[in-house]
Amino acid sequence: MADEMNTYFTQYGIIAIFAALAVAVPTSMLLIGWALSLLKVRPKKPSFVKNSIYECGFETITERWSQFNFRYYSIALLFVIFDVEVVFLFPWAASFGTMSEEFGLFVLGEMTVFIGILVLGWIYAWKKGSLEWS
């Protein structure tokens, strides 16, 4: 049991280190640049050309906050529902090998029924035009 705990924490510790690195690298880029400008190592001479948009793109014409189209929301709600579905797929996939030895194709059938019921709803949403832009 103690060994199991150690592997558990080691494995998630590695993930934690990766996550910490992923946060630390971009943050340190900003921080080092900021620190160098404080130490006068990095010169700060803004000019019109430097402040213009890099390489390509248009000058911004609106505020940064623009109102999105209302119909994006239905897509967001559908995303949440299928996200919940994915949560059920995880334990199914993890235990599929053990269970299919005992129950055979029944295990596959269980998940087919589960997804089939949701596909019905998806077809309904499609027919209702929730996924259409028009």
Added chain:
Amino acid sequence: MSVVFFAIAAILVISGGVGVVAARNIVYAALSLLIAMVGTAGIFLIGLAEFLALVQLLIYGGAVVIVILFSLMLTRIQEFEFLTANKHWPIALIVAMCLLGLLIISILIEDSTTTTMGSTNITELGLSLFKDWAIPFELASLVLLIALIGAVVVVRTDNEEDR
């Protein structure tokens, strides 16, 4: 070792929570909520609840925060001018204090030395879900179906004025 992990996760949760309340920009508040959710997933991991941590990341960190951001982008900035006035802070304080009291009482009552740590891995969870709870599992898809149909009906797009 787990104490160190817990400290990191707790700092994430608390700083995220403070950020939600203190941020003047509501998008920053939503992103702070994401940080708090990720920290909560870390606490679930320390409590050996791997699956719950996964769900926390996938549903709360992934979907719920995205939907909150989506619904923010559907609004106009003018509607948020007085949002950070926090007129209802006494009520929030009372509710938070009640919750804190409840937590303190439960920590005092529960003798942590008698509880044992035990983990349920995802394979075991799947075995019990698909063997013993197969029918409730299929019913869960019906619940999701109803939610899906509800989402389609509520977000009607046949109204020309909304376009």
